[in-house]
Amino acid sequence: MRIGVYGYTDKRPVIYSLIKALQATGDVAVISSNRHYKRLLEFGETQGHMANVMIVVSDATPDEIFEEVGYTADDFEHVIFDIQETIPDHLDLTIHVKSYAPSEEEQSFLELLGEHRTIKLAYDGKREKGSIHVIPSALIWKAVELIETCQVLHPIPSKELNQGLALMLAPYLKMKPKMAYSLLTRRWGR
Template identity: 65%
Template sequence: MLIGVYGFTDKRPVIYALLKLLQATGDVALFSNNRHYKRLLENGESQGHMANILISVSDASPDEIFEQVGYTVDDFEHIIFDMQDTIPDNLSLVFYVKSFSPNEDEQSFLEILGAYTTIKMTYDGKREKEAINVLPISQLWRSIEEIETYHILSPMPSVNLNKGLAAMLAPKLNIKLKTAMTILTRRWNK
């Protein structure tokens, strides 16, 4: 499954929850130009593995990245593209992580994306209809720090995020909703 995650805000809570769920069902790759993901790798490398997850931090385009990392699309069951301005071909799902109203550039990019699911980080306290609404509480950011410090995929302390991702991905992964929720909320062992 090819998944694009787009947005001009910090997408790590969403991407870490996706990694947690997807890694339980096969090999995963995460491609991003966000330098924060280097914290998941030993010695701050730009490319490496965390269990069965390949992480590559690069400015390469989606077309160039596979040549750079030495793998092919077929080497992974799931690939996550942390997108900022380039849209990979043949995406199965697109998540738009939103904080405040999009600016003109962001709105133009959204129109090109086509169908997507909005995950709203409710910094402004305004819930959005038909979106997965996530409260950016301190425990959420604490989990991010724990994941990056200890290289473990801790559960995201957001019931709405976990339920929303489980409901959306369980059918695509051919697992039960309850199984998806269990994966998302259990402690992680390498």
């Protein structure tokens, strides 16, 4: 499964939740230019593994990235692309993580993405029809910091995010939403 996650906001709660669900069903690669993900690796590294999750922090395009690391996308059951400027080919699922109304540039990029699902980090408290509505609480950001500090995929404490992702991922993972939800909320050791 190839997933593209796009947005002009901090997407780590969503991406860490995706990793948590997907790593239980196969090997995962996370490709990003966001330097925060280096905190999941050994100090100073830009690529490496956390259990069966390969993390690559690079400015290379999606087409160049696998040449850079010596793998192919087919070496992984799941690939998560933290999309910024280049859209990878053959995405199975595209997720837009948004906070406030998108700028003209962001809106233009969304039109290029085509069909996508939306997760709204509702800093403004406003609901958006058809999106997963997540209140970005201090507990969520504490969990993100804990994941990066301990390098362990603790659950993200957001019932709305976990339920929404479970419903979104279940058909792709060929499981019931209840099982996907349990993957997102269980404790996980390194």
